[in-house]
Amino acid sequence: MRMKGYNVLFPMGFHYTGTPILAMSKRVIAEDQDLIGTFKNLYNVPENIIKSFREPKNIAKFFHNEIKLGMQDMGYSIDWRREFTTIDTLYSKFITWQFKTLQKKGLIVQGSHPVGWCPYDKNPVSQHDTIGDVEPEFSEYVLIKFRLADNNIILPTATLRPETIFGVTNLWVNPDIEYFIIDVDNNAEQWIVTKEASTKLEFLNHNIEITTIIKGNELIGKFATDTIRNIDIPILPAKFVKPDTGTGIVMSVPGHAPYDFQALIDLKKETNLHSFNIDLSQINPIKIIGIQEANLNGNSLISCVEDAISKLKIRNQSDLGLEKATSEVYHLEYYQGKMLPNTGKYSGMDVQLAKEEIKNYLLATKHLAEIFYEFVNKPIKCRCGNECFVKLLNDQWFINYKNKEWKHKVHNYIDELSIIPEDLRQEFHNVVDWLKERACARKSGLGTKLPWDHEWIIESLSDSVIYMAYYIISKFINEQKYSMKKNLNNINESFFDYILLGSGNVQDIAKNCNLSISLIQEIRDEFIYFYPVDSRHSGRDLVPNHLSFFLFNHIAIFDKKFWPHQIVVNGSVLMEGKKMSKSLGNIIPLRTAIQEYGADTIRLAILISSELLQDADFSFDTARSIRIKLLEFYTLSQQILKSNFYNKVSNPNLSLDELLYLDISENEYSLQLEDRWLISKLQRLINNVTRSMETLRIREALHNILYVFDQHIHWYKKRINAKKRSNDNMVNKILLLCFSIRIKLLSPFAPFISEEIWNNLGSRSSIVSSKWPTVFNEKIDPLSEESDEFIKRLTLDISNIIKVTRKLPHTIYIYCSSSGKQKIYQKILKIITLTNERNFGNIMKKLIQDPETSYAKKDPSFVKKTVEDILSESVEARNNRLNLNSVDEISIIKDSEKLISNEIEFENIRINVYSEEEKDKFDPKSKSRFSRPYKPAIYLE
């Protein structure tokens, strides 16, 4: 973009906020040898500096500096005047302003909401705090209370689909695991759950006391009362029931859930039933109850469950295929299902709606059900190593991403802004849908205090969502000349209100903050000049949090004209196909890698390995081959430097490529077909690369610059060699033009070597300040491209005939079609392109109707074949040929006779070209009548 004339702002800041650094410094204090070894051996941190890591800020400072040097070594053109950290005084004031602004808008709430929680650190956890950077995601389950028929003890079952309650036939219990009988909430109720479930309930603010431990086996054969339908159902054994999922007791709905369906089949086959104290008389009467039907063909969903099980060849309840069967059936019923008449007042209702209604009905009485939360992506582990739980946190501060109006605005804007790759748009919508209240503060860690409650520190995914606006301000605090630093303490929220929102009176603010009016105005003007963010690039793992919060917060705080324009999402970088991790020992610190391979090589090896959303895969083989390629370019530039055939750039106002274009244009009369072809291909290269870059298809752009164009150069050299033009000055100029353009195109990817080569080519100014190459449409030459394709095809046809006949010919006779055929060809091409007519009969009719082509009726087979020829070409080729009218095939072939014989590798072969119309042609087998435009007839002798 900079080469295209834009004033590009590429800033960088450092995020210190949060607990990970704190945790690390605790490990240093505890003399954790694993961590200290990593610092020492992997990152080469000197001993005395490791000692200083007992203070968390020193860790941040050390790696901040390392990373910054790495970025500089990589050649990122960053405006370092704007650098800041998230614990700088003014940044904290900025975040204070953000939170006060959100609070004024009613978007901060305090209350009890579920959060991911580390019991050891006693802190909420989000992606930044977990091992493997996993964003904890949890679902809201309904805990439905069944009761033991003999003594009323509650058997709670957790479900996401409470509407299936009408289809419950039995409960499942795992006979081999332990269950606790617990007193819940000071003897209010007695429940039976697994040990794991009991722990989870405690985090959900239940008071739990364990009274008895029993084996699952002891429950089997008993009956449970379903108080909703007032019936008793048997408790049966099932191995698929896991102790750490839900409560460890499962309600069985075989008409809906493939697992339940299969477990019943398994049970009927079980030979050892008596060991569970049950027999077939308890199982056989179980009737599978259909409760929902899919809209497809009015099939009850029972048949869908059965179909899925037989289609996926499920063998038993341990079969992994059951997961797939479940997701297929659930999806079908949830989106297309309706409730059946046996569900009472819910009969005929869409499943989605019935689910909500029944949930509300059940939750209205604590006696029937309550809410239960569980991770959907467990296990979640905190960086401290402990397992995390869903905790119902009281008096915690939340950003209310659940706010309907706010969600609505964000949804609308997601439809408007540019998202690359486009397939992620729906993912953003989904995130906005499920986002709920989000804990925005922690009791420990680095960062900014919550302005109205200083016990809390704003957490890292809340203080990093509008920081881009701060880059405007940071320049003014960093640079001495603005003398803003000494008035830091006076700066208050009114300052940010004016700079970022344009509200308030600048005189008052200046007085208030002890700053000059002109300085405040300058900052405001620069904010308006640069904001909004034109393109935000981040990793795919940040779609569900950072990138979505980035949208939410901008939309809540700023005027619409300052909302981000584009989000670009990329994958991460793998090392030889594997995730980089300390345990795999495959981490190479960036700066070490640069020292070994060079920055350009590393940049290219990563960029060329994948498109945006895939994970880039760094491999040493690729790095080596990239290095060879870059050296090739470099060597070529040195040869040019020595050869001195072109006077070094003498005009300071024009770059090398511009000068060459001028020179070549002045001598246009001497351009040959292959010259025009290569210049035309060069325009296409520029056009393709530019378009790839605009849509961030970086791999494709690089591939075109580095490799595809090499093939064109190679072919061009063959063509000039056939004509013995190697010493032709024009050829050298054209090759130099192509080379200089490629270097320009390469420069955003490989800045160092491009600059060096650019200098070798005689340029005095930096390639960074040169212009991105322009496409000259008038230099795109369809005739030369078409004739080149024509020659390549003809050569291939001749080689194929030689291969088939297995005879070495001494002469090739080529017959080009008559002008009459060419006229018909153009007419057909016109009919197909302009009217999209493809029917042979209709095309023939149109040809005959036109007196100019009515003779076509004498040769229907030619017409038929021509229609086929044209339809087999791409639309682009058809348009090209339409614009060209007819081409002089004979002169094209004559121009390339030597090339053709070189290509078929018969040095001394003779080539004779005739028009079909020629009277004296040599045509012993009357082949010429088979010729068609672009498809000459061939005869070998």
Ligand SMILES: [Zn+2]
């Ligand atoms: Zn922890």
